[in-house]
Amino acid sequence: MGRRPQKLELTWFNKDKALIPTETGKYGYTWVDPRDPRYCETHTLIYGEAVVGTQAPKEEGRTYSDRADLEPTDDNLLILGESGDVLEALTRVPELAEKYVGKVKCIYIDPPFNTAQTFANYEDNLEHSIWLTMMRDRLIHLRRLLSDEGSIWVHLDDVENHRMRVLMDEVFGAENFKAEVVWQKADSPRSDARGFSSDHDVIMVYGRSVSTRLKRMERTAVENARFSNPDNDQLGAWWDGDPTAPGASTHQGMVYAIQHPITGHLVYPAPGRHWTFGQTDVLDIMRGWAPYELRQIDDAEERARRCGVALEEVRKDVPAIVLGIPLDEARLAARKRLADGDWPTLVLRGQGGTGGIGRKAYPPAQGQPPRTWWPNTEVGHNRTAKSEIKALFPDEIPFSTPKPERLLERIIHIATEPGDIILDVFAGSGTTAAVAQKTGRRWITCELVQDTLRRFTQLRLEKVVRGEDPGGITVTAGERVDATEEGLPEGLTAEEAQKLTSLLNKAIRDSDELKSSEDIRALKARVKTRKYPDAINWRGGGAFRTARLSPSCFDYDPEVGLVVLTAAATGEVLINSIAANLNFRLTPEHPHFQGVRGSMRLAVVEGRLDRRKVDDLVAHLDADEGLTIAATEIEDGVRQYIRSLGQGCRAVHIPDDIFSYSEED
Incomplete structure (x- = not known):
């Protein structure tokens, strides 16, 4: 018999040992036996004040998103204490375990990156083996708290990322790996960088089980702006999409002429492309405009050119779809259908339907799947995050490594629904809890450093529930969208079009002649845009309770070899x-x-x-x-x-x- 296959496993110094803090409220650890009471003791929570806010009423004349109507959550916990002890409390104290074990839908952690730097608000210089043991022990507890449909998101840079990936495989199972998201954290290179200037962090995503559910991205106003319903289509809004697809040479039976019902011209797919639908389907669709029939028209040479093949290689038996009645009668029928509305799937483009042939493309029933590249234009960057903190605490030095609210907003959207529980055991400036509160989720978070919790985390969350935090995702800026009749020129975004219009206005402001120019007006019409109003997402409200870990009751005296009680x-x-x-x-x-x-x-x-x-x-x-x-x-x-x-x-x-x-x- 051959050897049994061995599971790939990461090994490090003292992997069989446990860690206990060397000093309360700081990162610093000592190796001990896993049976040591200083490691095994379960701490309880000592509850403090409840911070309660009131949801503000809506104001007339302002725009609110659906999120602003969510009921603010009040079953939330802010805990002062070491993350390992907090996790043991949540998983071992019966009252807490019943409430949270297997019930957390999303875990986001932004642990110390182990970069050998010392920041103003926490120490980040743990040796690799200590860091891995610290993370291993926490991941085991986190896995117990996660629901079967839940996911865990671990935010790191390139120092420990490769080791953490193997560790996550070990704890959560390689089969539950979902993605490695790349976040563009920088908006410019660092001039003080030695070697490369790091532009990104990574976020590893693992599911708890095969039952893990992740949502698709919501459609944006920019994406929705291209859809309209000019014909009162019973299926709803659509946009004029491409009725062809590439691959003409291998789909020659789908390369043929369609006679236009108004102009009478023969319309072919562009060279190299073929009609998307089969010919029988296209014939049925075009009969929605006028009577059509199949007919051989001796166009093999044109079809060969469109297919990109030699004349002797083109399929010869493909008929065209042509009008079955005189053009004048077809034109009347087509124009009547244009006026009646609810047009066929293949539409007539241009003024009066005299252009080419397009295809109705409807919005997908679901949004797009989340992608693994998250540019800072979509979710913010480090400077964004520091600005958010500075706006909240103008008299404080900004927290060193906050995360922008839009980054957490995207994670929480993909991983959860309103009312779900979100956990973050490295609270820092409190971004995760703040965004969870603003999006109608329940949350638990903890912070080790009392000064950080006192100056940033708690004060920030108090401002959130009291409606005193206007930044971050509280308001979504209205998106600028295409407002032209024919669509913006290809490759031009709505933002670029608006900038072009602004620059054009500056260039002609001193010329009455140019201001009245028909060409200038036509150019402006081609790049016309409009801006949706800003949407308020958060009106305050909800509550959270503060808590701290109970002091240790048990200690070990190595001199006498006995477990003793503390004061x-x-x-x-x-x-x-x-x-x-x-x-x-x-x-x-x-x-x-x-x-x-x-x-x-x-x-x-x-x-x-x-x-x-x-x-x-x-x-x-x-x-x-x-x-x-x-x-x-x-x-x-x-x-x-x-x-x-x-x-x-x-x-x-x-x-x-x-x-x-x-x-x-």
């Missing part, structure tokens, strides 16, 4: 910690017990547990309930005594029975 391990902090680490749901409303797991009750005793205390607690149990008593001191013989009472009762010592660990084990 914070008392009162409610201790109760909540014990409940979380033993997987009990808190029951603050119960007069005697602090937690419950199924039919098992939890009692936390801070002090000595003796038989009298046991009897008192057991007396309050229902007949079908068991009891776990966690105590910081247990009198001799009490463990045996409580077991003898039956009902599945037991006693556990704090901390020895919660975390029993020694480096010598």
Whole structure:
């Protein structure tokens, strides 16, 4: 038998170890055994204030998008704490796990890039193996939180991107890779760059499973502007598309003449092209204008030229589609159909229908699939993002690496629907949460550095819910679109046309003769555009709650080889910690017990547990309930005594029975 194929796996120094922070509120880690209580301890959340906003009413005379009508979300969390501990809380604390595990639709993370630079708001100089372990542990938790239809978007540059791709394959499965998006983050080269000036970041997209669902892009006003309904078509708006396709030499049976019903001219596809529809279909369509028939017209030489082949190689048995009645009668029938409307699929172009033949092209039922190249003209760049932050905090030094709101808007559109949950555990300036709030999504985000959270993240989100953030995606600038009758000259955009008109006006402003020139007027008509009004997308409203991680209750003293309690391990902090680490749901409303797991009750005793205390607690149990008593001191013989009472009762010592660990084990 041959060897079993091995899974490709990324290996690094101390991959079997775990990391714990060396200092609260900063990036800095120490290797420890994965069983170390400093790594294993589940922290709980200590909730703070709720920030509530009110949605502003609509103002008459202003334009609002559909998004402005969404109900603002109020079930949102802003957490101060280390991302790994926050993720453990979300996945292990029963109340949080029930709410979030398998329920998050989109995860976007913009982790430290590990570029060996130190920024003003966070440190970004983790060694490769530390960085990979840090990310591996977080990705495992993130995968648990993601729903089957969800996706994770990881934003990086070229320092760790190649390693992260293999790590993502390992955690999420190579089969769930969706795309590597390239974002053009720069709008100009950096003069201080050594070697290449980096213009882009990458965003890796993975699904949770084969059930992952990603949406298509919405059509823009510019895309929709070319569609109209001049004939009151029952199928809706359309635009005049090309009725031909390339490949004439291999589709000679679709290269033939169509007699125009008004001019009587024979219309052929352009050289090298053929009619899109089969001849039987074209005949049926053209009969919508006038009576037509198939007829041989001895045009093999012209058809050979159009097909790009020698005369002796062209197919000889292809008839033309010609009028079955005199031209005068056909012209009357065609003009009547022009006046009646609801024209056939093949349309008559030009003034009075005397031009060529076009084809009705309807908007696709769905938008375009998202592409992997995101230029800064579409989603913004670093300078855009810094301007957004500067507008919010004019007296502060802008956050070093914010992301533009339009970038997150696109991600959130592709990955979610209104009401879905979005998670970002590297909040930074708070762009993800701000955009999630403005687009009617629920969100959870956390930030490690208290100064960053205090000066940027929280204040920004407060401005969002209170309707005091006019920037970013709050308002969408109206798009400029084609307003000509025949369409803008090929290759000319609406923006370029408007610029041309503006420059032309400047050039002729001192000449009355040029201002009245028919040629100038004709030129302006050929490049005429119009601008849609700005659309308001966000009117404030909703709410979020602040929270912070509970302090550590357990520590490890390597000198004595024992797990010890910290000074914070008392009162409610201790109760909540014990409940979380033993997987009990808190029951603050119960007069005697602090937690419950199924039919098992939890009692936390801070002090000595003796038989009298046991009897008192057991007396309050229902007949079908068991009891776990966690105590910081247990009198001799009490463990045996409580077991003898039956009902599945037991006693556990704090901390020895919660975390029993020694480096010598």
